[in-house]
Amino acid sequence: MNAVRFEGRDIISIRDFTRGELDYILNMASEMEEVAKRGSDMLRGRTLASLFFEPSTRTRLSFEVAMQKLGGTTIGFAEPDISSIKKGETLADTVRVVENYADVIVLRHPLEGAARFAAEYARVPVINAGSGAEEHPTQAMLDLYTILKEKGRIDGLDIALMGDLRYGRTVHSLAYALSLYDVRLYFISPSMLRMRREVLDDIKGRVDVVEEENVEDVIPKIDVLYVTRIQKERFPDLSDYEKVRGSYRIDLNLLKGAKDGLIILHPLPRVDEIAPEVDATPYAKYFKQVWNGVVVRMALLALVLGALE
Amino acid sequence: MSKRTLRVSKIRNGTVIDHITRGHALDVIKILGIDGRAGGVVTIAMNVPSEKLGVKDIVKIEGRELNPEEVDKIALLAPHATINIIRNYRVVEKQRVKLPSVIYGILKCVNPSCISNSGEPVKSTFYVEQEEPLRLRCHYCGRIIEREDVLKQF
Numbered sequence: 001m002n003a004v005r006f007e008g009r010d011i012i013s014i015r016d017f018t019r020g021e022l023d024y025i026l027n028m029a030s031e032m033e034e035v036a037k038r039g040s041d042m043l044r045g046r047t048l049a050s051l052f053f054e055p056s057t058r059t060r061l062s063f064e065v066a067m068q069k070l071g072g073t074t075i076g077f078a079e080p081d082i083s084s085i086k087k088g089e090t091l092a093d094t095v096r097v098v099e100n101y102a103d104v105i106v107l108r109h110p111l112e113g114a115a116r117f118a119a120e121y122a123r124v125p126v127i128n129a130g131s132g133a134e135e136h137p138t139q140a141m142l143d144l145y146t147i148l149k150e151k152g153r154i155d156g157l158d159i160a161l162m163g164d165l166r167y168g169r170t171v172h173s174l175a176y177a178l179s180l181y182d183v184r185l186y187f188i189s190p191s192m193l194r195m196r197r198e199v200l201d202d203i204k205g206r207v208d209v210v211e212e213e214n215v216e217d218v219i220p221k222i223d224v225l226y227v228t229r230i231q232k233e234r235f236p237d238l239s240d241y242e243k244v245r246g247s248y249r250i251d252l253n254l255l256k257g258a259k260d261g262l263i264i265l266h267p268l269p270r271v272d273e274i275a276p277e278v279d280a281t282p283y284a285k286y287f288k289q290v291w292n293g294v295v296v297r298m299a300l301l302a303l304v305l306g307a308l309e
Numbered sequence: 310m311s312k313r314t315l316r317v318s319k320i321r322n323g324t325v326i327d328h329i330t331r332g333h334a335l336d337v338i339k340i341l342g343i344d345g346r347a348g349g350v351v352t353i354a355m356n357v358p359s360e361k362l363g364v365k366d367i368v369k370i371e372g373r374e375l376n377p378e379e380v381d382k383i384a385l386l387a388p389h390a391t392i393n394i395i396r397n398y399r400v401v402e403k404q405r406v407k408l409p410s411v412i413y414g415i416l417k418c419v420n421p422s423c424i425s426n427s428g429e430p431v432k433s434t435f436y437v438e439q440e441e442p443l444r445l446r447c448h449y450c451g452r453i454i455e456r457e458d459v460l461k462q463f
Contacts, residue, residue: 013451090429113424113449117431132422134450198446198453 006303010119011127014137014173015202019180026145028299028308029292036295041071042307049102050076051094052129053109058268058290059129059139063106066297070307075101095122103305107131125304133167138300139267140173142293147224149292150263150285154178160186160218163228163248163273165195167235170267171228172199179203186218187211190244193230215248220257225250225283227266227273251275255283265289320350323371325393325400326383330441331356334366336386336456340463341370341379349373362389382415384408385459388440410437412445419458423450 010016017025035042048067050060055078064074091109095118098105105122107115108129115128115135130136147154159178161171165187176199178185185207187195194211203209212218219225227250235241249272250264266274266286278284302308329337334353343351349372359365366387374394375383383390384406394402412435418425425433425447434448443456 092430111424111427112422116449117424
């Protein structure tokens with residue numbers, strides 16, 4: 001993979017990556033496991049700005065810790081209410097100010113396409129940490145990394161994505177990423193939360209896709225179950241939310257028919273879609289994903305800032 | 310004079326839009342904002358026999374010459390159309406419409422949560438993924454827009 005060059009590159013959409021590039025990132029993440037434990041000064045003197053226009057703890061902490069473990073520093077805001085945005089500043093202006101303070105910008109924004117737009121204005125690399133209901137590419141990379149680490153491979157697996165497939169941004173990025181591998185995908189959701197047509201069109205022809213409403217039928221067939229939260233804030237009409245909440249819940253009873261090696265992933269936070277009793281089973285890998293997120297983001301930061309070739 | 314020439318009679322000054330995909334003449338009228346109130350003669354011919362397309366639609370507009378942006382709009386709905394500018398009964402300019410691979414500015418993304426619909430300094434940008442049936446992808450949010458979505462905007 002000598003041709004891969006990441007220095008200065010924006011990380012906006014998983015669609016901008018080839019399989020070779022994703023494999024390369026996963027490989028670098030694996031090398032970061034040791035670095036993450038002992039720390040490094042690979043990015044000493046470099047600054048990450050995290051601009052979070054939407055609430056998030058996990059993703060922001062994960063990026064900030066990744067930067068600190070590489071010796072870099074972090075600045076930013078997590079509450080647009082207290083910043084100049086409240087005074088009506090545009091994203092284009094915010095980015096052109098912040099690029100003077102930072103070597104890389106990590107952006108979360110409620111509007112779709114915000115990261116792509118910000119990257120057009122910023123001279124420093126922009127990493128998309130979630131844009132509306134659209135995409136969350138670094139989450140997809142850490143999900144791939146978790147599957148690879150836990151199962152030893154991605155090719156040849158039967159993988160189910162379950163829950164809010166329409167509004168959940170993590171599943172859009174993940175479905176696209178998985179379509180670059182030789183897998184069979186099951187999309188399990190209530191009919192009103194089915195996977196978006198854009199995503200289905202994109203992956204059609206590359207992988208087998210089965211759409212299901214019933215999770216019980218799928219459990220015995222799969223190697224990976226990726227569960228997502230039904231997000232209340234994505235529903236314009238709350239009565240629609242009440243109709244579907246809690247209709248997809250993973251508990252020990254449901255898992256009786258599961259394959260031995262099944263792994264269950266979740267981007268977190270969960271509400272009640274996975275019963276706490278599942279946490280103690282060997283299936284549960286969702287808390288391990290959190291650590292994997294740190295090493296994947298370390299790899300990405302080191303790559304886009306040119307500290308890794 | 311044969312019946313055939315009567316049906317598509319000549320205009321003195323204006324534009325003839327020929328080789329419109331059958332069934333799209335009224336879409337072209339709509340996209341150009343023609344409602345007949347401007348006064349000039351507008352002739353619409355549908356399902357006219359054509360060597361190139363089998364059948365085609367034709368629109369003739371007296372007293373109006375299309376500008377390049379209007380030609381681009383027609384290309385969205387009738388990618389095979391030809392535009393003839395007529396002055397004093399003669400064709401002075403003939404051009405085939407061509408859908409560019411990227412469309413800037415003339416369309417709005419249908420996604421209300423797209424950054425291109427916010428107050429940011431941004432020009433809408435779409436990639437043409439397919440000409441017929443029309444399929445455009447928003448550069449920013451990735452949303453697909455189709456012929457019906459385009460028609461609603463004019």
